[in-house]
Amino acid sequence: MSCGVAREFLGAHSVVFSSWDVDEPAGREAWHAAGNPHVPALVIGSRAISLVSPRFQIAGALGLPSPQRLAAGRLLWDVAAIQEAWLALVRSVDWRALTMPTRSRGRTPIELVANVFNFYAELADAWAGRPVSWGGPGTLAAEAALVARLTDEAAVVSYVAEQVAAWQLFALDASEADPEGARLVANREGGTVVFRELLDAQRQHGAQHLRQVIATYAERAIPHAGRDPRELVPDLELPDDPF
Numbered sequence: 001m002s003c004g005v006a007r008e009f010l011g012a013h014s015v016v017f018s019s020w021d022v023d024e025p026a027g028r029e030a031w032h033a034a035g036n037p038h039v040p041a042l043v044i045g046s047r048a049i050s051l052v053s054p055r056f057q058i059a060g061a062l063g064l065p066s067p068q069r070l071a072a073g074r075l076l077w078d079v080a081a082i083q084e085a086w087l088a089l090v091r092s093v094d095w096r097a098l099t100m101p102t103r104s105r106g107r108t109p110i111e112l113v114a115n116v117f118n119f120y121a122e123l124a125d126a127w128a129g130r131p132v133s134w135g136g137p138g139t140l141a142a143e144a145a146l147v148a149r150l151t152d153e154a155a156v157v158s159y160v161a162e163q164v165a166a167w168q169l170f171a172l173d174a175s176e177a178d179p180e181g182a183r184l185v186a187n188r189e190g191g192t193v194v195f196r197e198l199l200d201a202q203r204q205h206g207a208q209h210l211r212q213v214i215a216t217y218a219e220r221a222i223p224h225a226g227r228d229p230r231e232l233v234p235d236l237e238l239p240d241d242p243f
Helices: 002-012 025-033 054-062 072-091 095-099 109-127 137-149 153-177 195-219
Strands: 041-044 047-050 184-186 192-194
Touching: 072 109, 072 153, 072 195, 095 109, 095 153, 109 137, 109 153, 109 184, 109 195, 137 153, 184 195, 192 195
Parallel strands: none
Antiparallel strands: 041 047, 184 192
């Protein structure tokens, strides 16, 4: 999803760029030529920048206007609303709907749940000063282990409900301790990044994957109780195409 945000942001600022899919032969060749950076990544000449907060990193690297910086207190509760929408969705569909492939690289709704909520857990870990993988091998392994545990509808609903409750407690603590989200947390390359920028990126990430599942169900006429996250968070800047 971060790739879509990056493409949308570059296009909105009339930046000419090439986009590569590392799952395709040409994209894998380009990735190797760039030094095998964590993906998604922005490559400028010989410099590769792994993107964990795409819009802010791209703006800084290219000298573009920076996106609006919302306070962490607002972002934390936006994420809570998006998570509640995920919970309503998974509660309302059956196992077949949870395990069908989507056009998000063929991933199922369960795999997207694991991807979204694992990143939210990493945000809380980063806030607490614990090491995080941010999409590296540790993240991929954690997502695979989680998918293996989600073996039926009840397990999926229970997991998402637990994560929603845990996030709300975290949001209370974090918004009180640092309402602006100015705390520096570790990124995956040994440096630091401002917490609210990561939070903003993961707000978009969770919302866009929710849109992808909703779009998949709409294409297949599957009823559900999910809501478009743009109805819940009106100022979300998401790509026009869910996929």
